[in-house]
Amino acid sequence: MHEIEYRNLLYFNTSCSPPVLVDEINDAGWNLRLAHDVQSAQNILLKYTPSVAIAQFDDTSGRLSVPIENFFRNVDQVEWVALIPKNAMSNHHIKQIISESFYDFHTLPPDTEKLLATLGHAEGMALMKRDNPASRQLPLPLQPSEDEMVGASPQMLDLFKNIRKVASVDAPVLITGESGTGKELAALALHERSARHNKPFVAVNCGSLPNGLIQSELFGHEKGAFTGASQRKIGRIETASGGTIFLDEIGDLPLELQVNLLRFLQEKTIERLGSTEKIHVDVRVLAATHVDLEAAIKDGRFREDLYYRLHVLKIKIPALRDRKGDIEVLAKYFFNKFFNEKRRNVKGFAPSALQLMNHYDWPGNVRELISRVRRAMVMCERRLITPEDLDLDRRNGERQVTTLESARNSAEMEAIRNALHKNNNNLALTSRMLGVSRATLYRLMEKYSLMPKP
Ligand SMILES: Nc1ncnc2c1ncn2[C@@H]1O[C@H](COP(=O)(O)OP(=O)(O)OP(=O)(O)O)[C@@H](O)[C@H]1O
Ligand SMILES: [Mg+2]
Known part of the structure; x- marks a missing residue:
């Protein structure tokens, strides 16, 4: 790993004035990456893992916004250098943040030589901390994934911190959370930040495989191990060799296979079906x-x-409803992500739509969002997305008594969602499980916005 090659620098401009010394900083060998809000700053940290960051402040006499303040307090993988107006030192609040969370500060306009020297020292300090295993920093290099994990709420910043921490240890991790909260995404983020990031990440959904198949799927089988086993098959655990295996819906793993998995966790060896040879797998x-x-x-369905x-x-x-600060951030993130997909004259969300989203309960969490x-981007006929385009059940957010019809609709949607999930979005299997025709299933999936990504 050549950490020195990474000279990315986050420039978080919280002020209304333009950033300063951009050319000079770039010329000094830094790859300057500008952010104007917490979300983009967070994304730059996740994607480029800079070791040094500049934060520029306004001539402000007030407080920083809560998300920005939390951001500085929680991000500990960079050394921060502040650029502040001369009079900012009379602002008790800014002084406190800088003294708690910053490596150094310069007053605006900064002296080029002095600022570059500080950036160099800050980098040295960051690398020194990184080399110290106790600091458990993000291991480099990080391979940025297309699917980044977005969030600005204190809970998510905490989560990012925990992901970085557990990524550097090699023990098993159990990821819990309601459906659609981002468990798989977190598993991937964890793998990408671990020393195993250059090796495979193999995901297996333990709930979607028939009982008879899951053993050979996980552990593999030898030729002739059972009727129909005409060839040797390497199992998913072996395929992940050197890397990470992600066992999704572990609660659905049949009891007899739980024993095999336990043995694997204890001995780090597997036996292919039809063989007694123990194969070591890392x-x-x-x-x-x-x-x-x-x-x-307690029910005897899972081994203690x-x-x-x-x-x-x-x-x-x-759950998304418990981290309200993220709803708007995620909605805007996905709006931008889908923006180029279709004809676009939609420009964003109407304030009333954002308000509705903030009050909604999000039973399907991020996936539903x-x-x-x-859907709203497709349905919207005006410049801004309205509450009607979102088609959310307004009562849901206010927790009032629902009509029977809406209760029926929610139950129907939940049943379809679960069945799709169980069958890995296979429509033939899902319609059979639900006892409806494929055409009906298709109609209902449209009704509840459950269509898979094109
Ligand atoms: N913080 C996030 N930032 C960006 N995308 C997210 C975030 N959380 C979830 N997603 C997206 O939401 C969808 C659902 O996430 P994911 O599949 O990881 O959830 P899950 O917890 O595994 O759900 P389930 O229990 O239903 O399997 C995915 O498309 C994922 O990329
Ligand atoms: Mg999942």
């Missing part, structure tokens, strides 16, 4: 569940010993 196990495993243990093995480290992703935004 794989890190991440597991996720949206069911309460402790309740499953396996549970304790799996949840050495734990990551809990909060994505499909609502996508």
Whole structure:
């Protein structure tokens, strides 16, 4: 790993004035990456892992906004250098933030030589901390993924911090959270920030495979191991060799396979079906569940010993309704992401639409938010997305008594969503499971915005 090659620098301009010394900083060998809000600053940190960041402040006598303040307090993988107007030192609030979270500061306009020297020192300090295993910084290099994890709420900043921490340890991690909160995305983010990031990330949904197949899928089989096994098959655990295996819906793993998995976690060896040869495999196990495993243990559906093995480290992703600060950030993020897909004369969200989204309960979490935004962008006939385009049940947000019809609709939507999930979005299997024709299923999926991504 050549950390020195990474000279990315985050320039977080919280002020209304233009950034300063941009050319001079670039000429000094820094790759300057500008951000004007917390979300884009967060994305730059995740994607480019700079070791140094500049924050420019306005001539302000007031407080910083809460998200910005939380951001400075929670981001600990960079050394911050502040650029402040001369009179800012009389602002008690800014002084406190700088003294708590910053490496150094310069007054505006800064002296070029002095600022460049500070950036160099800040980088040296960052690298020194990075080399110190106790600081558990983000290991470099990071391979940025197309699907970045977005969030600006204190809960998500905390989560990002935890992901970085557990990424540097090699123990199993149990990721919990309601459906659609981003468990798979978190698993991937974790893998990408771990020392195994150059090796495979293999995801297996334990709930979507028929019982008879899951053993050979996970552990592989030898030729002739069972009727129909005409060839040797390498299992998913072996395929992930050197990397990470992500066992999604671990609560659905049949009991007899839980024993095999436990053995693998203890001995780091597997046996292919039809063979007694023990094969050593070096794989890190991440597991996720949206069911309460402790309740499953009480019901005798999940082995307690396996549970304790799996949840050495734990990551809990909060429901979207419990991190209100993220709703708007995510809605705008996905709006921008889908913007280029179709004819676009929609320019954004009407304030009333944002307000409705902030009050809504989001039972389907981020996944539901994505499909609502996508739908609204298609349906919208004006310049701004209205509450009607979002087609959210307004009563849901206010927790009032629902009509029978809306209760029926929610139950129907939930059943379809679960069945699609169980069957990996296979429509033939899903319609059979639900006992409706494919045409009906298709119509209902449209009705509830459950269409898979094109
Ligand atoms: N913080 C986030 N930033 C950006 N995209 C997100 C975020 N959280 C979730 N998503 C997106 O939301 C969708 C659902 O996420 P994911 O599949 O990881 O959820 P999950 O918790 O595994 O759900 P389930 O329990 O239903 O399997 C995905 O398209 C994912 O990319
Ligand atoms: Mg999932």
